Amino acid sequence: MKSIDELTGVEGKRVLIRCDFNVPLKGETITDDGRIRAALPTLNQLRAKGAKIVVMAHLGRPAGAPDPKYSLAPVAKRLGELLGATVTLAGDVVGPSAAKTVAALKDGDVALLENVRFEPGESSKVDAEREALAQKYAQFGDVFVSDGFGVVHRKQASVYDVARLLPSYAGYLVEKEVKVLRKLTVEPERPYVVVLGGAKVADKLAVIDNLLKVADELIIGGGMAYTFLKAKGYEVGQSLLDESKIEACAGYLKQAEAQGKTILLPIDVCTIDPSTLDFANRTLGSDVVVVDVDEIPADREGADIGPKTAELFAAAIKKAKTMFWNGPMGISEIPVLADGTKAVAKALADSDGFSVVGGGDSAAAVRAFGYKDDDFGHISTGGGASLEYLEGKTLPGLAILEEA
Ligand code: ADP
Numbered sequence: 408m409k410s411i412d413e414l415t416g417v418e419g420k421r422v423l424i425r426c427d428f429n430v431p432l433k434g435e436t437i438t439d440d441g442r443i444r445a446a447l448p449t450l451n452q453l454r455a456k457g458a459k460i461v462v463m464a465h466l467g468r469p470a471g472a473p474d475p476k477y478s479l480a481p482v483a484k485r486l487g488e489l490l491g492a493t494v495t496l497a498g499d500v501v502g503p504s505a506a507k508t509v510a511a512l513k514d515g516d517v518a519l520l521e522n523v524r525f526e527p528g529e530s531s532k533v534d535a536e537r538e539a540l541a542q543k544y545a546q547f548g549d550v551f552v553s554d555g556f557g558v559v560h561r562k563q564a565s566v567y568d569v570a571r572l573l574p575s576y577a578g579y580l581v582e583k584e585v586k587v588l589r590k591l592t593v594e595p596e597r598p599y600v601v602v603l604g605g606a607k608v609a610d611k612l613a614v615i616d617n618l619l620k621v622a623d624e625l626i627i628g629g630g631m632a633y634t635f636l637k638a639k640g641y642e643v644g645q646s647l648l649d650e651s652k653i654e655a656c657a658g659y660l661k662q663a664e665a666q667g668k669t670i671l672l673p674i675d676v677c678t679i680d681p682s683t684l685d686f687a688n689r690t691l692g693s694d695v696v697v698v699d700v701d702e703i704p705a706d707r708e709g710a711d712i713g714p715k716t717a718e719l720f721a722a723a724i725k726k727a728k729t730m731f732w733n734g735p736m737g738i739s740e741i742p743v744l745a746d747g748t749k750a751v752a753k754a755l756a757d758s759d760g761f762s763v764v765g766g767g768d769s770a771a772a773v774r775a776f777g778y779k780d781d782d783f784g785h786i787s788t789g790g791g792a793s794l795e796y797l798e799g800k801t802l803p804g805l806a807i808l809e810e811a
Protein backbone atom coordinates (compact mmCIF):
# COMPACT_ATOMS: atom_id res chain seq x y z
CA MET A 408 0.00 0.00 0.00
CA LYS A 409 1.26 3.47 -0.80
CA SER A 410 1.29 5.77 2.20
CA ILE A 411 0.04 9.34 2.09
CA ASP A 412 3.59 10.26 3.08
CA GLU A 413 4.40 9.50 -0.56
CA LEU A 414 1.69 11.87 -1.69
CA THR A 415 3.50 14.97 -2.82
CA GLY A 416 2.44 18.03 -4.78
CA VAL A 417 -1.15 17.97 -3.58
CA GLU A 418 -1.31 21.67 -2.83
CA GLY A 419 -4.43 22.93 -4.56
CA LYS A 420 -5.35 19.40 -5.68
CA ARG A 421 -8.57 17.70 -4.67
CA VAL A 422 -8.06 14.70 -2.41
CA LEU A 423 -11.07 12.41 -2.20
CA ILE A 424 -10.98 10.45 1.03
CA ARG A 425 -13.11 7.64 2.44
CA CYS A 426 -13.46 7.82 6.21
CA ASP A 427 -15.46 5.69 8.62
CA PHE A 428 -17.69 8.10 10.49
CA ASN A 429 -20.32 5.52 11.38
CA VAL A 430 -20.63 6.76 14.96
CA PRO A 431 -23.19 5.67 17.53
CA LEU A 432 -25.98 8.23 17.92
CA LYS A 433 -28.65 8.90 20.49
CA GLY A 434 -31.05 11.11 18.57
CA GLU A 435 -28.70 13.64 17.00
CA THR A 436 -26.09 13.37 19.74
CA ILE A 437 -22.90 11.45 18.98
CA THR A 438 -22.30 9.19 21.98
CA ASP A 439 -18.73 8.26 20.97
CA ASP A 440 -16.68 10.31 18.51
CA GLY A 441 -13.73 7.89 18.50
CA ARG A 442 -14.05 7.16 14.81
CA ILE A 443 -14.00 10.86 13.93
CA ARG A 444 -10.96 11.46 16.13
CA ALA A 445 -9.23 8.50 14.51
CA ALA A 446 -9.41 10.27 11.13
CA LEU A 447 -7.80 13.50 12.33
CA PRO A 448 -4.12 12.62 11.76
CA THR A 449 -4.73 11.99 8.05
CA LEU A 450 -7.08 14.93 7.59
CA ASN A 451 -4.75 17.34 9.39
CA GLN A 452 -1.81 16.14 7.35
CA LEU A 453 -3.70 16.65 4.08
CA ARG A 454 -4.81 20.08 5.21
CA ALA A 455 -1.24 20.99 6.09
CA LYS A 456 -0.25 19.96 2.58
CA GLY A 457 -2.80 22.43 1.20
CA ALA A 458 -5.11 19.85 -0.36
CA LYS A 459 -8.79 20.44 -1.02
CA ILE A 460 -10.38 17.62 0.92
CA VAL A 461 -13.58 15.85 -0.10
CA VAL A 462 -14.72 13.29 2.46
CA MET A 463 -16.98 10.33 1.74
CA ALA A 464 -18.60 8.50 4.66
CA HIS A 465 -21.68 6.55 5.64
CA LEU A 466 -23.92 6.39 8.68
CA GLY A 467 -26.08 3.38 9.56
CA ARG A 468 -27.85 1.32 6.98
CA PRO A 469 -30.29 3.56 5.04
CA ALA A 470 -32.16 1.80 2.24
CA GLY A 471 -30.21 3.25 -0.69
CA ALA A 472 -32.21 6.50 -0.68
CA PRO A 473 -31.95 9.85 1.14
CA ASP A 474 -33.30 9.59 4.68
CA PRO A 475 -32.90 12.56 7.04
CA LYS A 476 -32.57 10.13 9.96
CA TYR A 477 -29.20 9.07 8.56
CA SER A 478 -27.89 12.50 7.56
CA LEU A 479 -24.22 13.15 8.28
CA ALA A 480 -25.11 16.58 9.73
CA PRO A 481 -24.10 15.67 13.32
CA VAL A 482 -20.82 14.29 11.98
CA ALA A 483 -20.05 17.43 9.94
CA LYS A 484 -20.58 19.53 13.03
CA ARG A 485 -18.37 17.39 15.28
CA LEU A 486 -15.65 17.05 12.65
CA GLY A 487 -15.59 20.82 12.29
CA GLU A 488 -15.20 21.24 16.05
CA LEU A 489 -12.35 18.72 16.19
CA LEU A 490 -10.54 20.21 13.19
CA GLY A 491 -11.16 23.76 14.31
CA ALA A 492 -12.39 24.53 10.81
CA THR A 493 -15.66 24.79 8.94
CA VAL A 494 -16.73 21.53 7.35
CA THR A 495 -19.29 22.05 4.62
CA LEU A 496 -21.83 19.25 4.30
CA ALA A 497 -23.18 18.79 0.77
CA GLY A 498 -26.94 18.33 0.49
CA ASP A 499 -26.46 15.21 -1.63
CA VAL A 500 -23.85 12.60 -2.47
CA VAL A 501 -23.00 13.16 -6.12
CA GLY A 502 -25.74 15.63 -7.19
CA PRO A 503 -25.65 19.36 -7.90
CA SER A 504 -25.08 20.32 -4.26
CA ALA A 505 -22.02 18.06 -4.00
CA ALA A 506 -20.61 19.43 -7.27
CA LYS A 507 -21.08 23.00 -6.09
CA THR A 508 -19.55 22.28 -2.68
CA VAL A 509 -16.47 20.66 -4.20
CA ALA A 510 -16.02 23.46 -6.75
CA ALA A 511 -16.05 26.05 -3.95
CA LEU A 512 -13.23 24.42 -1.94
CA LYS A 513 -10.09 26.42 -1.24
CA ASP A 514 -6.70 24.96 -0.30
CA GLY A 515 -6.91 23.26 3.10
CA ASP A 516 -10.73 23.27 3.13
CA VAL A 517 -12.76 20.20 4.07
CA ALA A 518 -16.11 19.21 2.60
CA LEU A 519 -18.23 16.18 3.45
CA LEU A 520 -20.54 14.53 0.94
CA GLU A 521 -23.89 13.28 2.30
CA ASN A 522 -24.19 9.66 3.45
CA VAL A 523 -22.87 7.57 0.54
CA ARG A 524 -25.44 4.89 1.35
CA PHE A 525 -28.17 7.29 0.14
CA GLU A 526 -27.01 6.16 -3.31
CA PRO A 527 -28.25 2.70 -4.29
CA GLY A 528 -25.05 2.11 -6.28
CA GLU A 529 -22.85 2.35 -3.17
CA SER A 530 -23.58 -1.12 -1.80
CA SER A 531 -24.91 -2.69 -4.99
CA LYS A 532 -23.95 -6.29 -5.75
CA VAL A 533 -24.00 -5.38 -9.45
CA ASP A 534 -20.50 -4.32 -10.49
CA ALA A 535 -21.71 -1.91 -13.19
CA GLU A 536 -23.94 -0.05 -10.73
CA ARG A 537 -21.11 0.45 -8.27
CA GLU A 538 -18.71 1.41 -11.04
CA ALA A 539 -21.12 4.02 -12.41
CA LEU A 540 -21.33 5.65 -8.98
CA ALA A 541 -17.57 5.41 -8.50
CA GLN A 542 -17.11 7.34 -11.77
CA LYS A 543 -19.12 10.16 -10.25
CA TYR A 544 -17.09 10.10 -7.03
CA ALA A 545 -13.88 10.13 -9.06
CA GLN A 546 -14.89 13.41 -10.68
CA PHE A 547 -14.54 15.02 -7.24
CA GLY A 548 -10.90 14.04 -6.73
CA ASP A 549 -7.47 14.02 -8.32
CA VAL A 550 -6.31 11.28 -5.95
CA PHE A 551 -8.04 8.91 -3.54
CA VAL A 552 -7.10 8.19 0.06
CA SER A 553 -8.59 5.20 1.84
CA ASP A 554 -8.75 5.78 5.59
CA GLY A 555 -12.04 4.19 6.64
CA PHE A 556 -10.64 1.04 8.18
CA GLY A 557 -14.07 -0.02 9.45
CA VAL A 558 -15.28 -0.44 5.85
CA VAL A 559 -12.28 -1.95 4.04
CA HIS A 560 -13.95 -5.37 4.17
CA ARG A 561 -16.75 -4.02 1.98
CA LYS A 562 -16.64 -4.21 -1.80
CA GLN A 563 -18.45 -0.90 -2.12
CA ALA A 564 -18.20 1.99 -4.57
CA SER A 565 -16.55 4.49 -2.17
CA VAL A 566 -14.16 1.87 -0.76
CA TYR A 567 -13.23 -0.40 -3.65
CA ASP A 568 -14.41 0.76 -7.07
CA VAL A 569 -13.24 4.35 -6.75
CA ALA A 570 -9.74 3.11 -5.86
CA ARG A 571 -9.54 1.56 -9.31
CA LEU A 572 -10.15 4.91 -10.97
CA LEU A 573 -7.77 7.28 -9.16
CA PRO A 574 -4.19 7.06 -7.88
CA SER A 575 -4.83 5.58 -4.44
CA TYR A 576 -3.12 5.78 -1.07
CA ALA A 577 -3.66 4.35 2.41
CA GLY A 578 -4.29 6.92 5.16
CA TYR A 579 -2.58 6.81 8.55
CA LEU A 580 -5.50 5.08 10.26
CA VAL A 581 -5.61 2.22 7.76
CA GLU A 582 -1.83 1.84 8.06
CA LYS A 583 -1.94 1.79 11.85
CA GLU A 584 -4.83 -0.68 12.08
CA VAL A 585 -3.21 -3.10 9.68
CA LYS A 586 0.08 -2.90 11.57
CA VAL A 587 -1.55 -3.75 14.91
CA LEU A 588 -3.84 -6.46 13.62
CA ARG A 589 -0.97 -8.13 11.79
CA LYS A 590 0.55 -8.79 15.23
CA LEU A 591 -2.46 -10.99 15.98
CA THR A 592 -2.09 -13.03 12.81
CA VAL A 593 1.67 -13.61 12.86
CA GLU A 594 2.46 -16.08 15.63
CA PRO A 595 0.23 -14.64 18.36
CA GLU A 596 1.31 -15.55 21.87
CA ARG A 597 -0.92 -18.34 23.12
CA PRO A 598 -3.45 -18.93 24.51
CA TYR A 599 -5.20 -16.67 22.00
CA VAL A 600 -8.79 -15.96 22.99
CA VAL A 601 -11.43 -14.28 20.83
CA VAL A 602 -14.52 -12.81 22.49
CA LEU A 603 -17.56 -12.25 20.28
CA GLY A 604 -20.82 -10.51 21.02
CA GLY A 605 -23.02 -7.81 19.60
CA ALA A 606 -26.03 -7.87 17.38
CA LYS A 607 -24.88 -8.48 13.80
CA VAL A 608 -25.51 -12.17 14.23
CA ALA A 609 -25.58 -13.31 10.60
CA ASP A 610 -22.51 -11.20 9.66
CA LYS A 611 -20.44 -12.44 12.54
CA LEU A 612 -21.40 -16.09 12.59
CA ALA A 613 -19.69 -16.33 9.22
CA VAL A 614 -16.30 -15.55 10.79
CA ILE A 615 -16.43 -18.34 13.38
CA ASP A 616 -15.33 -21.06 11.01
CA ASN A 617 -12.02 -19.37 10.32
CA LEU A 618 -11.51 -17.99 13.81
CA LEU A 619 -11.72 -21.52 15.15
CA LYS A 620 -8.65 -22.29 13.08
CA VAL A 621 -6.53 -19.44 14.46
CA ALA A 622 -7.73 -18.95 18.03
CA ASP A 623 -7.47 -21.39 20.93
CA GLU A 624 -10.74 -20.44 22.53
CA LEU A 625 -13.87 -18.58 21.44
CA ILE A 626 -16.04 -16.85 24.00
CA ILE A 627 -19.50 -16.00 22.76
CA GLY A 628 -21.89 -13.62 24.48
CA GLY A 629 -24.22 -10.81 23.41
CA GLY A 630 -26.93 -11.31 20.82
CA MET A 631 -24.70 -13.87 19.07
CA ALA A 632 -25.02 -16.37 21.89
CA TYR A 633 -28.69 -17.24 21.56
CA THR A 634 -28.46 -18.97 18.21
CA PHE A 635 -25.79 -21.20 19.78
CA LEU A 636 -27.90 -21.78 22.88
CA LYS A 637 -30.81 -22.74 20.66
CA ALA A 638 -28.52 -25.09 18.75
CA LYS A 639 -27.70 -26.76 22.06
CA GLY A 640 -31.42 -27.31 22.62
CA TYR A 641 -32.26 -24.44 24.96
CA GLU A 642 -35.33 -22.27 24.51
CA VAL A 643 -34.32 -18.62 24.13
CA GLY A 644 -37.71 -16.86 24.43
CA GLN A 645 -37.70 -13.44 22.77
CA SER A 646 -33.92 -13.23 22.52
CA LEU A 647 -32.14 -12.31 19.30
CA LEU A 648 -32.09 -15.44 17.16
CA ASP A 649 -31.09 -16.27 13.62
CA GLU A 650 -33.23 -19.30 12.79
CA SER A 651 -31.38 -19.89 9.54
CA LYS A 652 -28.08 -20.31 11.39
CA ILE A 653 -29.06 -22.79 14.11
CA GLU A 654 -27.67 -25.75 12.21
CA ALA A 655 -24.48 -23.92 11.34
CA CYS A 656 -23.98 -23.16 15.03
CA ALA A 657 -24.47 -26.80 15.92
CA GLY A 658 -21.80 -27.55 13.31
CA TYR A 659 -19.36 -25.05 14.82
CA LEU A 660 -19.80 -26.62 18.24
CA LYS A 661 -19.02 -30.05 16.82
CA GLN A 662 -16.11 -28.72 14.81
CA ALA A 663 -14.63 -27.06 17.89
CA GLU A 664 -14.88 -30.27 19.85
CA ALA A 665 -13.20 -32.24 17.08
CA GLN A 666 -10.36 -29.70 16.98
CA GLY A 667 -9.91 -29.71 20.74
CA LYS A 668 -10.91 -26.06 20.97
CA THR A 669 -13.37 -24.47 23.35
CA ILE A 670 -16.42 -22.42 22.51
CA LEU A 671 -17.50 -20.87 25.79
CA LEU A 672 -21.19 -19.91 25.99
CA PRO A 673 -23.28 -18.19 28.67
CA ILE A 674 -24.50 -20.33 31.55
CA ASP A 675 -26.84 -17.64 32.90
CA VAL A 676 -28.40 -14.54 31.35
CA CYS A 677 -30.11 -11.30 32.36
CA THR A 678 -33.61 -11.26 30.93
CA ILE A 679 -35.96 -8.35 30.29
CA ASP A 680 -39.56 -7.81 29.23
CA PRO A 681 -38.83 -6.54 25.70
CA SER A 682 -42.08 -4.50 25.55
CA THR A 683 -40.65 -2.19 28.23
CA LEU A 684 -37.39 -1.47 26.39
CA ASP A 685 -37.18 1.95 24.74
CA PHE A 686 -33.83 1.78 23.02
CA ALA A 687 -34.08 5.23 21.39
CA ASN A 688 -34.29 6.85 24.82
CA ARG A 689 -32.06 4.23 26.50
CA THR A 690 -34.63 3.29 29.12
CA LEU A 691 -36.01 0.03 30.48
CA GLY A 692 -39.37 0.18 32.25
CA SER A 693 -39.24 -3.10 34.16
CA ASP A 694 -36.96 -5.37 36.17
CA VAL A 695 -34.02 -7.40 35.00
CA VAL A 696 -34.29 -11.04 36.02
CA VAL A 697 -31.27 -13.37 36.03
CA VAL A 698 -31.95 -16.98 35.00
CA ASP A 699 -29.85 -20.00 34.06
CA VAL A 700 -29.80 -20.65 30.32
CA ASP A 701 -32.15 -23.63 30.66
CA GLU A 702 -34.81 -21.41 32.22
CA ILE A 703 -35.32 -18.51 29.81
CA PRO A 704 -39.08 -17.77 29.89
CA ALA A 705 -40.90 -17.72 26.55
CA ASP A 706 -41.95 -14.07 26.94
CA ARG A 707 -38.55 -12.69 27.97
CA GLU A 708 -35.43 -11.60 26.12
CA GLY A 709 -31.83 -12.30 27.08
CA ALA A 710 -30.23 -8.85 27.14
CA ASP A 711 -26.93 -9.42 28.99
CA ILE A 712 -24.83 -12.30 30.22
CA GLY A 713 -25.49 -13.20 33.86
CA PRO A 714 -23.05 -12.82 36.78
CA LYS A 715 -21.92 -16.47 36.75
CA THR A 716 -21.13 -16.16 33.04
CA ALA A 717 -19.28 -12.90 33.59
CA GLU A 718 -17.02 -14.69 36.08
CA LEU A 719 -16.54 -17.64 33.76
CA PHE A 720 -15.59 -15.39 30.83
CA ALA A 721 -13.29 -13.21 32.94
CA ALA A 722 -11.46 -16.31 34.21
CA ALA A 723 -10.90 -17.54 30.65
CA ILE A 724 -9.61 -14.11 29.57
CA LYS A 725 -7.26 -14.03 32.54
CA LYS A 726 -5.44 -17.09 31.19
CA ALA A 727 -4.96 -15.61 27.72
CA LYS A 728 -1.81 -14.01 26.33
CA THR A 729 -3.48 -12.61 23.20
CA MET A 730 -7.06 -11.34 23.11
CA PHE A 731 -9.40 -9.90 20.54
CA TRP A 732 -12.84 -8.74 21.53
CA ASN A 733 -15.67 -7.57 19.28
CA GLY A 734 -19.27 -6.98 20.29
CA PRO A 735 -20.88 -6.03 23.63
CA MET A 736 -22.08 -8.85 25.90
CA GLY A 737 -25.51 -7.27 26.22
CA ILE A 738 -27.48 -4.13 25.44
CA SER A 739 -24.74 -2.20 27.18
CA GLU A 740 -26.08 1.22 26.16
CA ILE A 741 -28.61 0.68 29.00
CA PRO A 742 -26.72 0.87 32.30
CA VAL A 743 -28.59 -2.01 34.00
CA LEU A 744 -27.66 -4.24 31.04
CA ALA A 745 -23.99 -3.28 30.94
CA ASP A 746 -22.50 -5.44 33.70
CA GLY A 747 -21.47 -8.32 31.47
CA THR A 748 -19.75 -6.00 29.01
CA LYS A 749 -18.07 -4.21 31.92
CA ALA A 750 -16.76 -7.50 33.29
CA VAL A 751 -15.22 -8.42 29.93
CA ALA A 752 -13.76 -4.93 29.51
CA LYS A 753 -12.19 -5.13 32.97
CA ALA A 754 -10.74 -8.58 32.35
CA LEU A 755 -9.09 -7.36 29.14
CA ALA A 756 -7.86 -4.12 30.68
CA ASP A 757 -6.41 -5.98 33.71
CA SER A 758 -4.60 -8.50 31.54
CA ASP A 759 -0.85 -8.34 31.00
CA GLY A 760 -1.29 -9.93 27.58
CA PHE A 761 -1.89 -8.14 24.29
CA SER A 762 -5.55 -7.13 23.92
CA VAL A 763 -7.41 -5.54 21.04
CA VAL A 764 -10.96 -4.22 21.26
CA GLY A 765 -12.69 -3.70 17.92
CA GLY A 766 -16.02 -2.37 16.66
CA GLY A 767 -17.93 0.88 16.86
CA ASP A 768 -20.26 -0.14 19.68
CA SER A 769 -17.63 -2.08 21.59
CA ALA A 770 -15.23 0.87 21.49
CA ALA A 771 -18.05 3.20 22.52
CA ALA A 772 -18.90 0.91 25.44
CA VAL A 773 -15.36 0.77 26.87
CA ARG A 774 -14.97 4.53 26.53
CA ALA A 775 -18.34 5.05 28.23
CA PHE A 776 -17.04 2.91 31.11
CA GLY A 777 -14.17 5.37 31.44
CA TYR A 778 -11.37 3.34 29.83
CA LYS A 779 -8.71 5.12 27.82
CA ASP A 780 -7.13 3.86 24.63
CA ASP A 781 -3.94 2.81 26.40
CA ASP A 782 -5.81 0.58 28.86
CA PHE A 783 -5.81 -1.92 25.99
CA GLY A 784 -3.20 -2.94 23.45
CA HIS A 785 -5.30 -1.21 20.80
CA ILE A 786 -8.86 -0.02 20.25
CA SER A 787 -9.68 -0.73 16.63
CA THR A 788 -12.25 1.35 14.77
CA GLY A 789 -13.25 -1.73 12.81
CA GLY A 790 -15.52 -4.52 14.02
CA GLY A 791 -16.36 -6.62 10.97
CA ALA A 792 -13.22 -5.44 9.18
CA SER A 793 -10.89 -6.51 12.00
CA LEU A 794 -12.65 -9.85 12.35
CA GLU A 795 -12.26 -10.59 8.66
CA TYR A 796 -8.64 -9.51 8.78
CA LEU A 797 -7.99 -11.86 11.70
CA GLU A 798 -9.70 -14.69 9.84
CA GLY A 799 -7.08 -14.29 7.15
CA LYS A 800 -9.53 -13.11 4.52
CA THR A 801 -8.61 -10.78 1.68
CA LEU A 802 -10.27 -7.45 2.35
CA PRO A 803 -11.29 -5.85 -0.96
CA GLY A 804 -10.55 -2.32 0.23
CA LEU A 805 -6.98 -3.28 1.20
CA ALA A 806 -6.31 -5.56 -1.75
CA ILE A 807 -7.15 -2.78 -4.19
CA LEU A 808 -4.66 -0.47 -2.46
CA GLU A 809 -1.96 -3.12 -2.71
CA GLU A 810 -2.63 -3.45 -6.44
CA ALA A 811 -2.43 0.29 -6.96
P1 ADP B 1 -19.74 -3.53 17.18
O1 ADP B 1 -20.31 -2.21 16.74
O2 ADP B 1 -18.85 -3.41 18.36
O3 ADP B 1 -19.09 -4.27 16.03
P2 ADP B 1 -22.35 -4.78 16.90
O4 ADP B 1 -22.74 -3.64 16.05
O5 ADP B 1 -22.31 -6.14 16.30
O6 ADP B 1 -20.96 -4.47 17.66
O7 ADP B 1 -23.35 -4.92 18.13
C1 ADP B 1 -23.59 -3.87 19.04
C2 ADP B 1 -25.01 -3.88 19.50
O8 ADP B 1 -25.36 -5.16 19.98
C3 ADP B 1 -25.25 -2.92 20.63
O9 ADP B 1 -26.11 -1.89 20.17
C4 ADP B 1 -25.94 -3.80 21.70
O10 ADP B 1 -27.04 -3.16 22.31
C5 ADP B 1 -26.40 -4.99 20.90
N1 ADP B 1 -26.55 -6.21 21.70
C6 ADP B 1 -25.64 -6.83 22.45
N2 ADP B 1 -26.16 -7.90 23.08
C7 ADP B 1 -27.46 -7.96 22.73
C8 ADP B 1 -28.54 -8.83 23.07
N3 ADP B 1 -28.38 -9.85 23.90
N4 ADP B 1 -29.73 -8.59 22.50
C9 ADP B 1 -29.89 -7.54 21.67
N5 ADP B 1 -28.92 -6.68 21.31
C10 ADP B 1 -27.71 -6.88 21.84
Ligand code: MG
Pocket residue numbers: 766767768790
Ligand atom coordinates in the same frame (compact mmCIF):
# COMPACT_ATOMS: atom_id res chain seq x y z
MG1 MG C 1 -22.06 -1.73 15.67
